[in-house]
Amino acid sequence: MxxxxxxxxxxxxxxxxxxxxxxxxxxxxxxxxxxxxxxxxxxxxxxxxxxxxxxxxxxxxxxxxxxxxxxxxxxxxxxxxxxxxxxxxxQKGTIRIGLPSLVLTVLFSNFFSKFIVENPDVKIEIVEEGSYELKRMFFEKDLDYVVLVAPTDLDPKSYEEHVIQIDEYTAFMNRSHPLASKETIKWKDLNEFQIGTFKESFITNRLVKEKIRKKKSKAEVTLTSASWDFLVETANHSDIVSILPAPIKRYLKNDQVVMKHFDDPIPFNVLLCRPVKTSYTPVETFIHESMLSYFYQPID
CATH class of the missing domain: 1.10.10.10 (Winged helix-like DNA-binding domain superfamily/Winged helix DNA-binding domain)
Structure with a gap:
């Protein structure tokens, strides 16, 4: 047997x-x-x-x-x-993993801190950049793995993708904001307000602007930043509505800021990507399986 x-x-x-x-x-x-x-x-x-x-x-x-x-x-x-x-x-060299800073904070910080402690001999270099820069580095083979927000626009014949997070973009505003009393927000509700979101090197910027155009909203993105806490804090002290991924709510320290869902939200789906190869090194397989097992929960 x-x-x-x-x-x-x-x-x-x-x-x-x-x-x-x-x-x-x-x-x-x-x-x-x-x-x-x-x-x-x-x-x-x-x-x-x-x-x-x-x-x-x-x-x-x-x-x-x-x-x-x-x-x-x-x-x-x-x-x-x-x-x-x-x-x-x-016995293998350093593995380079690229992630957007926000994704690293809200999804991977616990994983990497635990993985590094438990596997001190496995060398990992974490690269933080915006999605477009990460894709460029990935295409040029400067990264072994990359974590991207959908849509990745990667060729499925050349790259393997695994969804590790399914969520949505939401609106953050101060408690006294005119929209704060609504159960959910329609995109036309934003017509009279300025919008804040991540800067143009982030896929979020493109997704928010495309949604605004699609919904024929008069809202305009007037504030951009690479820092989500700056965008949240700005919303707290003004009527600006900051559109950001929902997982950020777990890290809010200011109870004067509220999060509201859209009736037709933008998906915030995060994918782990790697090149398609005929074979992978043991360390690549080990890291890959470790990341997937951390995010994939068994279904009874």
Missing amino acids: DITQMNYFITIVECGCNLSLAAKRIHISQSALSQFITHFERDEEVELFIRKNGRLDGLTASGKRIYKFALDIVSMHEEMEDTIRKEAAK
Whole structure:
């Protein structure tokens, strides 16, 4: 029984000997799973499962002992694989990862602080720039990975993308603002107000201006900055409405600033991107899988 078959065996037991459920969980056909059991028991001359009315109905005494060994061996194999990835990562040079400053703050700060502490021998260089500059560096192969806000406009044949955050852009304003009492804001509600958002080197600037034009709003972007807290603070002391990604709300320190949703919001979707290659180095795979596992939550 190899590692893959051990995982099959463990999954069958974890699913209460329900082959249909186990097959769905490990993404193989039920017949293939049934054949694995039949062939193994025949070839090794040992019965793993008790049968009742043609169905699996628990483990035999032998099956229980083998199951315990399988659990231990799979656990040790996973530990070994993790060690191999980490040791291989030590033998590779620095990996450069480009991110917009805001994305680094609101999404990646906890990840990188923990990753660096747990993997001191893996060399990472974090590059903070606006989306357009990051894309230029990525195209010129100055970055191994880049985190971008959609749309990335990358060629799917040349670049791999993974969505790691789905959210939206919202409006930030002071509590006494005329729009602060509204449940949600329509784009035409902005007609009489000045708009603040990120500067032109950020994809946000383009998305906000395109939305304003599409909605035929009379609002104009009159204030731009690379600093989200400056934009929020300016909104606090004026009637300017700052349009920024919703996750910023978690970092607000001023309770006089409120966030309002749009009835037709601009999506704020963040993607992890890397070049498509025939193969990746162990350290590239390790970092890639670490980032994805941090953001992807299992669905029961």
